[in-house]
Amino acid sequence: MxxxxxxxxxxxxxxxxxxxxxxxxxxxxxxxxxxxxxxxxxxxxxxxxxxxxxxxxxxxxxxxxxxxxxxxxxxxxxxxxxxxxxxxxxxxxxxxxxxxxxxxxxxxxxxYEEAEYDFYGVIGTLPVNDGVIIDTGGASTEIILVQKGALKERVSIPLGAVNISESFLDGDPITSASLFRASVELSSILNNLPWLKEAVNYPIIAIGGSNRTLAKIRKNELNQTELPIHGYHMNRQNVDDIIYELLNKTNEERQNIKGLAKERSQIIIGGLLPIRLIMEKIDCEQIIFSQSxxxxxxxxxxxxxxxxxxxxxxxxxxxxxxxx
Missing domain, CATH: 3.30.420.40 (ATPase, nucleotide binding domain)
Known part of the structure; x- marks a missing residue:
């Protein structure tokens, strides 16, 4: 049946x-x-x-x-x-x-429900024991603490790639002042999540189109386009190098970056800000990407x-x- x-x-x-x-x-x-x-x-x-x-x-x-x-x-x-x-x-x-x-x-x-489903999608497809799952969408970001393979904490914050970009990062090129304002706003929210202290040095499992763009750009840089995104690894320096490159370009110039969809070029900085700030907050050195x-x-x-x-x-x- x-x-x-x-x-x-x-x-x-x-x-x-x-x-x-x-x-x-x-x-x-x-x-x-x-x-x-x-x-x-x-x-x-x-x-x-x-x-x-x-x-x-x-x-x-x-x-x-x-x-x-x-x-x-x-x-x-x-x-x-x-x-x-x-x-x-x-x-x-x-x-x-x-x-x-x-x-x-x-x-x-x-x-809250979305974060729980994210957890089951990741746990069902990747061998995660301890880690922080981050799902950055267009209008929210879900953050899930996983310990010993179990869902320990979860939250959804009402900021994602689109509304961060429209509220703070509408300049072209993006200015340091606007990036600072967006970072302060996000950091104030993250500071109200005391359980993130339990995740120091944990890897991040990244979900969402903006986050996965990091892997796509990196794979193109290394001529690794045949490798799957699911389970792909990057370190913090790789992430910083890509974000630095994106910030140094106009929207039109970003559209020529291999691995970055033209439809996402205007919102990619806003979309990557949550994961980068959380990497800093928990001193994370490794990102694992999930398509699930x-x-x-x-x-x-x-x-x-x-x-x-x-x-x-x-x-x-x-x-x-x-x-x-």
Whole structure:
């Protein structure tokens, strides 16, 4: 007996979905992987309103996903939204439009839930004992403390690549004054997380398109493009060298950096600021990159719930796409 399951993840930057078939033993195979960069959180501003242009981009992408879903019989769909929709003042309007287009409801998960799913996505695909998981999205950053393979602490802060960039780093090139303001704001939030002191010298497990861009740039520099991002390692000096290079370029110049998607060039500095400040705070020397996060965590939890079979650390080579 098999079940076909779609996980739909409405992030602040992109909308992603996977369609997976699993059996009673918990074995699974991914059939479809789709992603569209729609930047839902673009221009939300202090009023936290999803703009009409962003709503239109999202609905057009979703309509194309629905065409794929309609090819499957007896497809179960779990659809979740994260920070942008979570924070939106016009959330109700967005949810109503979603149901009108898709024919089913969208669940808005809390940052606390998102962090938990991140944990399960990482633990199910990487051998992590002690570490700090950082998932930097467009409008939030989830930080999870892992000790002895268990989730010890978690938090979601309402700052990510898009809203950091729009609130503080809108100059071109980015000025030292604006970078300082953004760093002070983020540091004040991190200083209210006393449990980070328990993570001194721990490695960081990095999730999210901005964080994974570090690995993509580094792999291009070393002609290692054939290596997978999942499980890729970098040290602090590698990270600093790349951020220094990015800061010394205009947005147009950044678009020519191999490994950096043009769609991400304007927000990449804001997207990398959380991980760099946390590296400094916990004296971290090693980053491990994960292509498995909340979407995979939802999948693993659903399979465990339905089959009563625990997901062991698994190869995700057939699960993920090289995300924008």
């Amino acid at each position: 098999t079940q076909t399951l779609a996980i739909l993840d409405l992030g602040s930057n992109s909308i992603r979905t996977t369609i997976t078939e699993y059996d009673n033993e918990g074995n699974f195979q991914v059939f479809e992987r789709l992603q569209e960069m729609v930047r839902i959180s673009k221009g939300m501003g202090k009023e936290k309103t999803i703009k009409p242009e962003a709503l239109d981009r999202a609905m057009k992408a979703l309509a194309s996903f629905k065409e794929v879903y309609d090819k499957y019989k007896n497809l179960k769909i779990i659809a979740v939204a994260t920070a942008a929709v979570r924070q939106a003042a016009n959330q109700k309007e967005f949810l109503e439009q979603f149901k009108k287009v898709m024919g089913f409801s969208l669940k808005v998960i809390s940052g 996060g909340a979407r995979e965590g939802i999948l693993f939890k659903e399979i465990e719930t339905q089959t009563k079979k625990s997901i062991q650390t698994t190869d995700i080579s057939n699960m993920t796409i090289d995300e924008i």
